[in-house]
Amino acid sequence: MDKPHHIFGRTREWNGLATFVTRPLEATQGAASLGVVSGRRRQGKSYLLQAVAEATGGMYFAATEATEAESLRLFAEALSRHTREFVETPFRDWNDAIAHMFRAISGKPTAVVIDEFPFLSKVSPALPSIIQRELGPGGSGRTSSVRLVLCGSAMSVMGGLLAGQAPLRGRAGLELVVQPFHHREAAEFWGITDPRLAALVHAVVGGTPAYRHEFTQGDSPTTIEDFDAWVIRTALNPQTPLFREARYLLAEESAIRDPALYHSVLAAIAAGNTTNGGIANFIGRKSDHITHPLNVLEDCALIAREPDVFRPARARYRIVEPLITFYEAVMRKRWAELEIHRAEQVWTTTRQTFLTQVAGPHFEALCRAFALESGYAAFPEQPSEVGSGTVNDPANRTQIEIDVVALAAQHPNSPRRIVSLGEAKWGEVIGHRHLDRLVRARALLRPMGYDTDSTVLALYGGAGFTEELTAAAAEDDRILLVDLDRLYS
Structure with a gap:
């Protein structure tokens, strides 16, 4: 299954998905199989999975924030369009819907993608257990050719699907995490050939594909001399989606219920206070009082805990998403000025902060x-x-x-x-x-x-x-x- 030309990179991810969705029935003893795809937002997961579904003649269903009844109705409509068979009796619940899906699709291996799965499991907590039952002995999935792919961006939810005593643990034949582009891939994606410029741009937006076109309208710095102007007209410009993106990344995580506390923790790390004690001192809390927010941020894949290689008991925390580091170090304290379009003045006085607190640590991570x-x-x-x-x-x-x-x-x-x-x-x-x-x-x-x-x-x-x-x-x-x-x- 050849990767479409319009998909940049992602060769390893495409090959993994292609192998999973085209696996012969005899390899799965004639039964359905389950795959889980996760990754932070804006990494192109939906774009990739839509292409996989199209290439295999499969079904792609994007869940929305809705009640269970509406989600069931939308799922039934998507299933009818795919099978070209009308669902005569509305689904009463997900027990009916999942069983019908497995029975309705047979023959050759067929991809069925359910995107934004956390939206469904939030209002229907039993859904993972229902899928597990139908995949198990006596379930409708035992005689189905469905290659079911569950996808989501809520890392705390997706990470828990296959963990510990979760119902779906041990059921997945594919577990794929779609990561941001590597720094070399990101430079090629942005069309940047100057390595110094590429490193500076990567320190601001990282390797997230969506920031290249959707969030900056295709605006890429042309030379190293254009970098400052590019920052002013994109990341610090209230008229671009990139301006508020760092705030939204935090707000979109359902596990984060006190944004002020979590922003303070991130600000501490961005300022160079990377140990538990340093973070606690920065935000005025006791060390044991910040254990929970640190764990939540780590579960959401917004920060990473990195042990000292010579003293593993001691660890430092690093913000995973460069745009959040940029926001906390440069934008957050000057937000009021930026909102009234004083980006040039703000950048002039914070550029050195960017070089020491953002570009420097980011360069170390690249090394x-x-x-x-x-x-x-x-x-x-x-x-x-x-x-x-x-x-x-x-x-x-x-x-x-x-x-x-x-x-x-x-x-x-x-x-x-x-x-x-x-x-x-x-x-x-x-x-x-x-x-x-x-x-x-x-x-x-x-x-x-x-x-x-x-x-x-x-x-x-x-x-x-x-x-x-x-x-x-x-x-x-x-x-x-x-x-x-x-x-x-």
């Missing part, structure tokens, strides 16, 4: 992604884990923050090998003093039980490197310099 994906192209072996870490330096009574730590797979009865230690700087030319910090950290880690014999010292420079460091790297293969061109190559 960690590079280290994980590059593997043998950059290092002697493939890292199995990449993160950041802190090394205690007792002699100097300080701590060394390592932006990019790449670890090899753990082998029994042997020390953990450190593939690479890395320093990332967005706006600062990297020189020998940055290298010396990594050398010191490597020396401190050896007596802590780590294998550092082949550790590569990587320096990631958004503003370049000194001539002395470049010369040193040319003579030592254990010094790796990664500039923006390599990051995007």
Whole structure:
């Protein structure tokens, strides 16, 4: 099943869906099968699933926020259009509807997509159990060719469908999470060839496809000199949908019931307070009082908890969606001014904040992604884990923050090998003093039980490197310099 030309990227996702919906009946013992597709909003899930349904002659049903009775009526109409058979008796409930769907579709494997499934399960909590029953022994799905795909953007709901003691746990033959575009894909999607410009744009809008056309009307910065003007006419412009998008991302999550508290937590993280204690101090709460909002934000896939690779009990939190970081760091405190179209004045006074609180940390995240994906192209072996870490330096009574730590797979009865230690700087030319910090950290880690014999010292420079460091790297293969061109190559 060839991917349509109008779908950019998503080859891996398309192949996974194509394999699932075209799986022969004998492979499923003549029974229906279930797939679950999730992902944050605006990632193109519906666009992708509509194309899959069209390519296979399947059925696509997009649920809406409605009562159970109206949803059943709309589902019956969609099913009738697909099967070309009129549903004579209205469905009394989802017991009737799901059983009828499985019985009505037989023959070749047929995709049936139910999009925005959380809208249905919210007003009909028994729906997952009903689907589970019909897929199980004696259910109508045992003799059906339906390849049922449930899709939704409410990550807390979709994540719970197959978790723990959930009714559908163990029933899914496909579990697909549609992620934002990788930074290289995003640059190609936006039509940007300058890596510095691509990194700056990605720090604002990330890899969300919808922000390219629907939310900015196709407005893409043409040169690095156009970046500031582009920010002013798109992200900071009250007349564009992108302006309020970060607020809506939070409001759309049903699990978030106190937006003020959650915005304060996100603002704390965006300002660089990334530990539990730092966040609590920033918002004026006790540490144990913010455990719940942090868990909710993590369940909603708006933040990620990233343990210190050298001290796993200590963790830092990172905002997953770049647009939310941009909003909290740049827009939220100046919202009143932005609403009266003073974007140019606001950006002039907050641009440095953007570079230090948004672009800098975002660049570090891109460097960690590079280290994980590059593997043998950059290092002697493939890292199995990449993160950041802190090394205690007792002699100097300080701590060394390592932006990019790449670890090899753990082998029994042997020390953990450190593939690479890395320093990332967005706006600062990297020189020998940055290298010396990594050398010191490597020396401190050896007596802590780590294998550092082949550790590569990587320096990631958004503003370049000194001539002395470049010369040193040319003579030592254990010094790796990664500039923006390599990051995007």
